Amino acid sequence: MTEEQDLIKACLKGDSKALESFYDRYAPMLLGTCMRYIPVRVDAEDLLQEALIKIMSNLRGFDFRGKGSIEAWMKRIIVNLSLNFLRNKTTKNIFVYVGEESLLDLNETRETELDTTDLSIEEIYQLIGALPVGYRTILNLYVFEKYSHQEIATMLGCTEGNSKSQLLRARALLKKQIKELRTQKEALPVYGN
Amino acid sequence: METKDPLDQILDGALKGHTISPSATSKSEHLDAMRQSIINANKRRNQKRLSLSLISAAAVIGALILFLTSDNWLVEKELSPTSQSEKATITDNSLNHPNTETAKSAVLNISEEKRSNNLNENHIISKDNDISKDQSEIKENTNQSSEEVKPIEDITQETHIPQINSTLLGNMKSQSFDLYSAFALAPIMNKRETHLNLLAGVRKEDTLNRPTPKGFFNNKTLKGLSIAGEYSPEYIFNGTDDADQWVHSGALTFEYKRKGYSIRTGVGLSITGDITRESIDFKSYLGTTKVLDSVQFEWDEDNRKLTPVFYYTDQRVFEDQISNAILKTKMRYTYLQIPLVLGYDFVNQRNYSIGVRAGSIFQILLKSEQISTDYSGGDNLIINMAQVTPDRVKLHWEALGGLNFGFRISNSVRLELEPQARYYFNSVYEKNDGINKPWSLSLRTALIYRLSR
Numbered sequence: 001m002t003e004e005q006d007l008i009k010a011c012l013k014g015d016s017k018a019l020e021s022f023y024d025r026y027a028p029m030l031l032g033t034c035m036r037y038i039p040v041r042v043d044a045e046d047l048l049q050e051a052l053i054k055i056m057s058n059l060r061g062f063d064f065r066g067k068g069s070i071e072a073w074m075k076r077i078i079v080n081l082s083l084n085f086l087r088n089k090t091t092k093n094i095f096v097y098v099g100e101e102s103l104l105d106l107n108e109t110r111e112t113e114l115d116t117t118d119l120s121i122e123e124i125y126q127l128i129g130a131l132p133v134g135y136r137t138i139l140n141l142y143v144f145e146k147y148s149h150q151e152i153a154t155m156l157g158c159t160e161g162n163s164k165s166q167l168l169r170a171r172a173l174l175k176k177q178i179k180e181l182r183t184q185k186e187a188l189p190v191y192g193n
Numbered sequence: 194m195e196t197k198d199p200l201d202q203i204l205d206g207a208l209k210g211h212t213i214s215p216s217a218t219s220k221s222e223h224l225d226a227m228r229q230s231i232i233n234a235n236k237r238r239n240q241k242r243l244s245l246s247l248i249s250a251a252a253v254i255g256a257l258i259l260f261l262t263s264d265n266w267l268v269e270k271e272l273s274p275t276s277q278s279e280k281a282t283i284t285d286n287s288l289n290h291p292n293t294e295t296a297k298s299a300v301l302n303i304s305e306e307k308r309s310n311n312l313n314e315n316h317i318i319s320k321d322n323d324i325s326k327d328q329s330e331i332k333e334n335t336n337q338s339s340e341e342v343k344p345i346e347d348i349t350q351e352t353h354i355p356q357i358n359s360t361l362l363g364n365m366k367s368q369s370f371d372l373y374s375a376f377a378l379a380p381i382m383n384k385r386e387t388h389l390n391l392l393a394g395v396r397k398e399d400t401l402n403r404p405t406p407k408g409f410f411n412n413k414t415l416k417g418l419s420i421a422g423e424y425s426p427e428y429i430f431n432g433t434d435d436a437d438q439w440v441h442s443g444a445l446t447f448e449y450k451r452k453g454y455s456i457r458t459g460v461g462l463s464i465t466g467d468i469t470r471e472s473i474d475f476k477s478y479l480g481t482t483k484v485l486d487s488v489q490f491e492w493d494e495d496n497r498k499l500t501p502v503f504y505y506t507d508q509r510v511f512e513d514q515i516s517n518a519i520l521k522t523k524m525r526y527t528y529l530q531i532p533l534v535l536g537y538d539f540v541n542q543r544n545y546s547i548g549v550r551a552g553s554i555f556q557i558l559l560k561s562e563q564i565s566t567d568y569s570g571g572d573n574l575i576i577n578m579a580q581v582t583p584d585r586v587k588l589h590w591e592a593l594g595g596l597n598f599g600f601r602i603s604n605s606v607r608l609e610l611e612p613q614a615r616y617y618f619n620s621v622y623e624k625n626d627g628i629n630k631p632w633s634l635s636l637r638t639a640l641i642y643r644l645s646r
Binding site for chain 2: 011012014016019020022023027028029031032035036045048049052053054055056057058059060119121124125128139142143144171174175
């Protein structure tokens with residue numbers, strides 16, 4: 001029996017130490033995932049609580065399939081909850097089209113211009129968070145959760161083409177924002193040696 | 194093939210495995226929520242197990258009863274004229290019964306009348322003589338059958354009744370059905386059914402002739418009325434976490450039954466437990482200290498000076514910081530129950546019955562008593578107390594539905610098992626914010642005494 005399985009077993013018994021250990025191990029990962037979809041920390045933490053309740057309620061039914069399976073299962077739960085949250089919060093269609101013409105030419109940006117090593121993790125989070133909901137959601141699902149356009153279309157109830165076009169625009173807008181951020185940084189005076 | 198953009202790889206690489214720690218305040222909230230959901234999940238699991246066990250137990254009991262009463266069921270089936278495959282037999286007892294003798298003599302009298310009525314028709318006379326001859330043979334055969342059990346087919350074969358021409362058959366068919374016709378036509382028409390009809394007639398007559406009991410139990414007003422002592426263990430779902438899931442009820446009920454329909458009412462008592470929580474703000478007791486109360490000076494003659502004498506009083510010392518604790522008090526509640534239940538028995542055999550029941554129970558809180566408390570604050574100074582668990586409502590009512598299985602123990606006493614599901618129309622608590630309306634599963638066990646015989 002693996003360490004993860006032991007931890008699950010102890011959690012199911014209601015062992016407080018095990019629950020805390022479980023929380024310390026997985027909650028930061030879940031919050032990190034959630035905040036890519038919902039950049040407002042308070043909302044993300046509320047959703048995390050909801051996800052943890054759901055996880056604990058269904059933990060007995062979880063079918064352990066090797067190391068990392070529980071992480072994937074929990075990630076799926078938080079992503080689904082995040083999507084539901086966005087659906088409920090966004091009364092209109094989450095898909096938007098921002099400055100189409102100005103964005104499309106940026107798809108040809110060189111790879112060197114996209115280097116994000118000079119950007120902190122927080123800045124990347126901010127950039128993703130600043131994207132319109134539809135762009136952000138599809139970018140997250142495609143880039144980080146590795147869903148295909150077909151799967152995204154099924155999940156969001158849109159067409160595959162819609163998913164593709166939204167991703168294209170999300171990338172373009174993100175590139176534009178990275179470029180702008182870098183320009184701002186370069187413009188700042190450097191003090192000291 | 195979907196193209197991979199370099200930005201995707203850069204973003205994925207940058208954020209891969211990145212985590213964000215929740216704030217400390219959220220952590221404690223989240224842990225509490227996790228603990229609670231584990232408790233709830235375990236509770237739900239236990240409830241599910243229990244309900245499955247109850248259903249299984251009810252099914253097993255039902256199957257067992259059906260199995261135990263299967264012999265009677267077969268007898269009923271054999272006597273039924275609608276059954277196809279069985280062979281009816283005439284037993285010694287049925288033919289030796291005094292009423293059977295009456296029936297036999299009735300056959301002879303009727304045949305005499307019939308013969309005189311038919312004398313004018315020549316073509317019938319000869320046949321009629323045959324019939325009267327055959328009749329005496331039938332009589333002989335029935336006398337013989339009192340000594341040994343014979344199937345109907347055997348008896349009718351032995352009677353050697355000659356073929357009756359179609360005219361006679363038509364005439365006899367056109368007349369009202371009587372015992373004569375029954376015996377005469379038996380071999381030609383449906384032999385088995387005719388004999389069964391004859392037996393049914395004899396049995397009915399026997400019932401009518403049976404002496405009826407006198408006195409209280411013969412009172413016509415009590416017909417269909419019965420009294421029952423019952424006990425019902427009940428398991429409640431959707432109560433509060435602290436509430437005892439088990440409720441034990443006992444009742445004395447009266448039931449009136451007519452043509453399978455029934456109505457039941459009475460009075461009962463139900464007892465259940467609960468834990469009442471109270472939030473207590475207190476200051477911890479640290480110990481006792483002596484506080485200077487007064488000083489008195491006395492003149493010391495030897496040393497020629499004033500000597501102070503200090504007077505102290507004991508004073509308890511408490512922690513400045515206010516602490517909080519939850520006081521749990523175990524309570525016992527007694528309710529008066531008034532049920533009103535309607536029912537219909539769709540299977541109503543001599544030894545058992547199966548039916549449905551539906552109705553409501555009205556409950557009145559009679560008594561609430563404190564059993565024990567876990568607070569042992571000792572000398573702590575209580576600053577404030579607030580009740581966390583809401584009070585119980587004085588009146589509430591619930592709907593119930595169930596299956597009723599009745600089993601005969603003796604002529605007057607029956608046992609009834611009734612698995613029931615109940616739904617509470619209001620919560621048992623006064624403030625029921627966030628508390629779902631409870632529902633329950635119970636098994637009513639009742640011993641029923643029939644007041645009329």
